[in-house]
Amino acid sequence: MSHSGPFRCQCGQIHADQYDGPSNDLLPYIDIDGVHALNESETGACRRVFKPYDQRLDQTAVVESEEDDPQIIIHIPFVSPVKIRALKLIGGGNGTAPRILRAYINREALDFTDVEDAPPVQQWDLAEDATGDLEYATQFSRFQNVSKLSLFVPENFGGDHHTVISYIGLSGVGSEHKRRAVQAVYEARGVGNLNDPLREDAAPCHDCA
Secondary structure, three states, X not given: OOXXXXXXXXXXXXXXXXXXXXXXXXXXXXXXXXXXXXXXXXXXXHHHHOOOHHHOOOOOOOEEEOOOOOOEEEEEEEEEEEEEEEEEEEEOOOOOOEOEEEEEEOOOOOOHHHHHHOOOOEEEEOOOOOOOOOOEEOOHHHXXXXXXXXXXXXXXXXXXXOOEEEXXXXXXXXXXXXXXXXXXXXXXXXXXXXXXEOOOOOOOXXXXX
């Protein structure tokens, strides 16, 4: 599916941000081996949450923050620059799901000291979503030419409890000049068809929720 002109979401409104491409899953453009997190309880566990949409309900592959500390930063590099239209996230139960999510782009180094002072590109107030049906739209004009995305969870729904994330999905537009190489990598991983869209034309708008 494709869009032209201003982006229309399920709220029925036309928004100023432009969206100019198909609603593709950006999973094949993520450099999975380069994904890493700060304050994860098991090193490398963050890579497990980037999986095909039809495997999003798999609760055996999760990332958890350190015990009694809900904060976690996940750094996501891409094999080529992308435009990010929206994201989906599934958290854990019993209050361990992220409540707030902040995004930073193209920051080579970002730690917990940095996020205290650096304003995010965008922040979302999340809902406890166990199915991954909710989609959080980006301010699309601000998520162009993204080579690295950093996601910071400052708090969850459980106070001082640790944070659990089982799925993160990103949709948008990948760089066409890298598409053939990315297709080969994606097929080698055996995770499906690069051209399969995640969902229907219109996406829910977080700002209008």
